[in-house]
Amino acid sequence: MADNELAIKIRGLKKSFKVYYDKSNSLKERMIFWQRNRHENRVVLDGVDLDIKKGESVGLIGHNGCGKSTLLKLMTKILYPDEGTIEVNGRVSSLLELGAGFHPDLSGRENIYNNASIFGLSKKEIDDRLGEIVAFSELGTFIDNPVRTYSSGMYMRLAFSVAINVNADILLIDEILAVGDANFQAKCFNKLKEIRNNGTTIVIVSHSLDQIEQFCDKSVWVHEGKVMAQGKPEDIHMQYLEYMGEVRRKKEVLLSGMTPVQIVESQQNESTLRWGSGEVKISSVKAYNCNKEEQSIFYTGEDIRFVIDFKVRDKVENAVFGIGIYRDDGLNIFGTNTKIEKFKDFEIKEDGSYEITLKNNRLLPGKFIVGFSIEQGDVPVDYWKTALEIEIVSHSGRVGTFDLEHDWSFSDKNIVK
Amino acid sequence: MFKELYKYREMIVSMVRRDLRSRYKGSILGFAWTFINPLLQLIVYYFVFKILMKAGIPKFHLYLFVGLIPWIFFSTCLVGGSVSIIVQKDLIKKIYFPREVIPISYVIGAFVNMALSFIVVIAVALVSGVVPSVGGLLCLPVIMIVEFIFALGLALIASALTVYLRDLEHILGIITMAWQFATPICYGEFLIPERFKAIYSLNPMTPIIRAYRAILYEGGVPDLSTLIESLVIGLFFLVVGAIVFRKLQVRFAEEL
Numbered sequence: 001m002a003d004n005e006l007a008i009k010i011r012g013l014k015k016s017f018k019v020y021y022d023k024s025n026s027l028k029e030r031m032i033f034w035q036r037n038r039h040e041n042r043v044v045l046d047g048v049d050l051d052i053k054k055g056e057s058v059g060l061i062g063h064n065g066c067g068k069s070t071l072l073k074l075m076t077k078i079l080y081p082d083e084g085t086i087e088v089n090g091r092v093s094s095l096l097e098l099g100a101g102f103h104p105d106l107s108g109r110e111n112i113y114n115n116a117s118i119f120g121l122s123k124k125e126i127d128d129r130l131g132e133i134v135a136f137s138e139l140g141t142f143i144d145n146p147v148r149t150y151s152s153g154m155y156m157r158l159a160f161s162v163a164i165n166v167n168a169d170i171l172l173i174d175e176i177l178a179v180g181d182a183n184f185q186a187k188c189f190n191k192l193k194e195i196r197n198n199g200t201t202i203v204i205v206s207h208s209l210d211q212i213e214q215f216c217d218k219s220v221w222v223h224e225g226k227v228m229a230q231g232k233p234e235d236i237h238m239q240y241l242e243y244m245g246e247v248r249r250k251k252e253v254l255l256s257g258m259t260p261v262q263i264v265e266s267q268q269n270e271s272t273l274r275w276g277s278g279e280v281k282i283s284s285v286k287a288y289n290c291n292k293e294e295q296s297i298f299y300t301g302e303d304i305r306f307v308i309d310f311k312v313r314d315k316v317e318n319a320v321f322g323i324g325i326y327r328d329d330g331l332n333i334f335g336t337n338t339k340i341e342k343f344k345d346f347e348i349k350e351d352g353s354y355e356i357t358l359k360n361n362r363l364l365p366g367k368f369i370v371g372f373s374i375e376q377g378d379v380p381v382d383y384w385k386t387a388l389e390i391e392i393v394s395h396s397g398r399v400g401t402f403d404l405e406h407d408w409s410f411s412d413k414n415i416v417k
Numbered sequence: 418m419f420k421e422l423y424k425y426r427e428m429i430v431s432m433v434r435r436d437l438r439s440r441y442k443g444s445i446l447g448f449a450w451t452f453i454n455p456l457l458q459l460i461v462y463y464f465v466f467k468i469l470m471k472a473g474i475p476k477f478h479l480y481l482f483v484g485l486i487p488w489i490f491f492s493t494c495l496v497g498g499s500v501s502i503i504v505q506k507d508l509i510k511k512i513y514f515p516r517e518v519i520p521i522s523y524v525i526g527a528f529v530n531m532a533l534s535f536i537v538v539i540a541v542a543l544v545s546g547v548v549p550s551v552g553g554l555l556c557l558p559v560i561m562i563v564e565f566i567f568a569l570g571l572a573l574i575a576s577a578l579t580v581y582l583r584d585l586e587h588i589l590g591i592i593t594m595a596w597q598f599a600t601p602i603c604y605g606e607f608l609i610p611e612r613f614k615a616i617y618s619l620n621p622m623t624p625i626i627r628a629y630r631a632i633l634y635e636g637g638v639p640d641l642s643t644l645i646e647s648l649v650i651g652l653f654f655l656v657v658g659a660i661v662f663r664k665l666q667v668r669f670a671e672e673l
Contacts (some may be wrong), residue, residue, distance in 0.1 A: 017671060073670070076513045080667040097511035103435060114435065117428040118514055126427070 004089075007170050007201035008052040008075060012084035015045040015070055044070045046225035047084070054089075054169075057202040059212030059233060061240055062222035068205050071222060072096065072172050075203065090169025090201070093119055099159030104148035108139055108158055111147050115159070119166045129165045136191070137161035138184070157184055164191055170201045189215075209237045276380040279314035280348050282372055285387040300364060300394035300403050305357040308372050308387075312351050316381055319346040321354050322373040324385065327366065333401055337373065348374070362403045363392045418663070421515045428514060432522035437529060451530055452537050455486055466603050474605050476634070479545045483633045484602040484626045486538055487561075490531035491568050491622065492593040494524050498572030499579040499586050506673035516666040517659070520576040524569045532561070535633075542633050553632035556639055560628045563648045567621060570654030577665035580672050600626055621650040 019040045044067045052058050060068040073079045074086055076094045101118050102111050112133055116126045134143050137158045147155065164171075173192075192215070196202050206212055212219055212233050219233040221240050229236050288305045289295045298304050306323070322337030338346065371385040396403070422429075437448075446453060459482050467477045474480050501523040502509065502516070509516065535557070542549060579585040597603075600622045609617050617623070624643045631639035 078510065078513050078670045092513070094512065100511040101508050103439070105439065106435070113427075114431045117425070117431045118508070118512055120424050120428070120514065122424075122427050123430075 005053055006051055006087075007054045007056070007089055008050070008203070009087040009089075010048055010050040010084070011086075013045055013048040013050075013071075013074065013081050013086055014043070014083035015067075015074060015079065015081055016041045016043040018042075043225055045074070045081075048222075048225070048227055050220060050227055050230075052201060052203065054201055055199045056218060057196050057216045058204070059216040059219045060203065060205045060222055061207075061209065061212065061219055061237070062228075063244065066222045067225045068222045069174060072174055072203065072205050075170075075172055088170065091120070091166075092170045092172060093163055093166040093168030094172040094174075095160070095163045096172065096174045098156055098163060102147055102155070102159065105146055107146055108137075108143040108150070109134075111158065112143075112162055115162045116166065119163070119168075121166065129167075133161045133165045136165065136187075153181060153184070160188060164188070164195065168200065170203070171195065173202065173204045173206075209233070209240075213237065273386045274382070274384045276374070276382040276384075277376070278382065279316050279376070280310050280312050280319070280374050280381050282308055282374065282382050282384050282387065283311045283351075284309045285370075285372060285384075287370070287388060287390055296389065297391045297393060298361065298363075300362070300392055300396065301360055303357055303359050304361050304390070305355060306370065306372070306388070307353055307355050309353040310348070310351065310374060310382070312348055316348040316374070316376050317345070318377045319348045319381070320373075320375045320377070321346070321356075322375065323356055324371040324373070325363075326369045326371065326385070327401060328369065333363075333368075337375070361392070364396075364398055364400050364403050365392050365394050366401065367391050418515070418517070418659070422517060422521070425515055425518055428518050429522050429525065432518065433526045433529065436522065436526040440526075451533050455482070455489065455534050455537060458485060458489070462603050476545050476547070479542055479547060480605075480630065480634055481603055482538055482541055483630050484600075486531055486534045487564055487626060487629055488597060488600065488602050488622075489534075490527050491564065492597065493527045493530075494568040494572045495575055495593050496586065496589050497527070498523050498568075499575035499589050501572070502576045502580050502669065503583075503673065510670050510673055516669060517573070517662060520572045520662075521569065523576075524565065524572050527568075528561070528565055538633055542636075547634060547636045549632055549636050550638060552638040553636065556628070556641060557632055559641065560625060560632075560639065560644065563644050563651055564625050566655050567625075567647065567651030570651060570656070570658035573658030573662040574654070577662045577669075580665065580669055596620075596622070602626065621647045 019042050048067075048071065060071060062068045070079065072094075073096070074081060075088060076092055076096065077088070078096075099115070101115055103114060106114065109130075112130060113123075113126055116129070116133075117123075121129075137143070137154075137160075139154060139158060142150070142154065147158070150158070171192075192202070196215070202216075204212060204216065216233055218230060219236040220230040221228045221236050223243075229239055286294050286307050287296060287298075288307065289298060290303045290305075308321075320337050320339045322335070324332060324335040326332050368390050369386050370388040370390060371383075372387045373383045374381045375383070394403075440450075459478060462481050462485065463478045466481065498520050501519050505519050508514075509519075539549065575585065575589060599617070599620055606617075624647045628639035628641070628644055631637050
């Protein structure tokens with residue numbers, strides 16, 4: 001692509017921050033500890049290549065700390081790269097920090113001049129835009145009052161109005177569409193759309209994937225300092241959400257209060273399919289049909305009764321019992337627990353059991369995995385995702401996962417029975 | 418760089434204006450402090466050096482005043498300028514603009530203050546019977562600009578270095594104090610022993626102060642050629658300051 005079509009061109013961009021364990025900016029400390037000015041280099045961006053075309057609107061997504069905000073700051077030249085290049089063609093305005101440099105004692109009007117001048121506008125340029133800025137801010141006569149008398153909403157409206165009326169070629173936005181009331185937000189959003197349609201390049205950092213899908217042509221997923229994927233927002237967000245879901249599941253395992261030994265054990269034995277703090281352990285799970293026979297194969301429409309025995313090592317208060325049913329590809333098709341069903345919390349003191357019966361089950365043929373859980377509040381005590389495998393059979397010939405009740409009707413003219 | 422600074426001229430103007438307006442905001446006497454402050458300082462110095470230490474200089478109050486005003490400007494630039502970046506850290510961490518704007522605005526603000534104070538100086542001179550010559554008054558802006566260049570160069574260096582080393586503010590406090598006594602502000606040059614004269618005259622502030630005195634204390638025209646040395650040194654520091662600043666500003670947002 002020809003370079004003159006690019007608004008932002010990033011090649012091999014690297015940025016790391018020094019994280020001081022004990023930052024010393026004073027001479028004494030530097031002299032005394034000059035040899036052990038201990039710091040760690042945290043790599044935030046690790047070789048980013050990115051092209052943003054003129055007129056394109058791009059959303060940067062990624063989890064907290066992935067480097068997307070740093071990337072934005074590099075684009076504005078607040079930060080400078082350690083390695084690599086970043087070329088920005090055109091005047092940049094940023095909505096990174098709205099109202100930075102506002103002076104509380106000065107009037108709204110004076111602050112417009114100050115603030116706009118920080119964006120590099122000349123007096124004449126500001127004069128030309130003043131009317132528009134004041135009108136957009138909806139401050140009316142308040143514009144001549146000191147800014148310290150403003151409500152936070154008025155403050156943000158003024159700040160946004162200035163930033164957005166700079167008429168930049170490139171607009172950088174970091175999570176700003178939470179300005180003022182819903183009305184004003186809608187107005188901002190429309191204004192941003194207008195600006196975008198006028199050909200301004202826009203780069204947004206946001207946690208709201210919806211916003212990006214509504215607004216952007218392209219999504220860039222930043223992950224661990226690299227561009228993981230870029231493309232159509234819907235596609236990228238799907239990948240991103242899938243990935244985040246996996247991460248969350250892994251985290252749940254780690255956060256569930258197991259000791260390292262237990263984690264190793266469970267990784268060896270049952271992978272990540274069973275976890276919990278272990279005061280109470282599910283000792284056996286059995287499934288019975290309506291004839292009270294232990295079974296693993298059921299017909300669609302049959303009652304399935306599960307009996308779960310547990311053994312107690314320590315007392316558990318606020319206990320919650322749960323069940324989850326998964327298709328053999330891992331899709332969770334049903335789940336509930338005694339909290340969701342509004343039972344009072346249980347207290348488990350000694351070994352016991354609980355039962356749950358799926359009445360008239362609506363599952364269609366296939367293999368299903370049934371998991372059970374005992375939790376203390378929200379903390380898993382024993383969360384066993386793969387306690388039992390059952391198979392459903394049916395003569396109906398219907399396909400899918402669930403058998404749904406249905407009615408047919410026909411116009412009798414065209415159809416001959 | 419110049420092109421960019423020119424583009425941001427309105428920011429410089431508005432920062433200077435704000436600096437001047439907010440400096441005495443909330444005080445009863447307000448902007449009058451710009452004039453009162455040097456007058457009060459003058460009284461203190463006069464008392465110490467004329468009455469207690471017997472300086473032996475005619476119209477000592479004027480002699481002192483003419484030297485003191487430019488010196489206050491210079492030391493303000495150095496000490497106050499050194500923290501100018503740190504004071505504005507919120508702005509620097511959040512918005513891009515050429516960072517030079519901050520020390521430049523600070524020095525200009527102090528410069529405007531000095532220019533206004535000269536009104537008081539001229540008034541005191543007239544009261545004391547010294548009528549500055551027209552030629553002298555025409556030379557006054559030239560000297561002020563020479564001093565401005567020198568002060569700006571040092572302020573650029575000091576402001577950038579202080580971001581990395583906060584102690585510099587305090588070190589500079591001591592340096593300016595010593596420097597003040599190495600400059601003929603509150604005593605006559607005749608007190609300097611012959612063997613120190615060579616070192617003494619290396620101080621670029623000395624010719625600047627002498628030139629101010631030639632105009633406002635002696636009522637004559639300064640020998641501008643003595644200012645060339647100061648100008649060259651000032652330009653040297655301005656160039657070095659601009660380069661050092663450019664290099665150091667890269668990590669401002671991280672260090673602040």
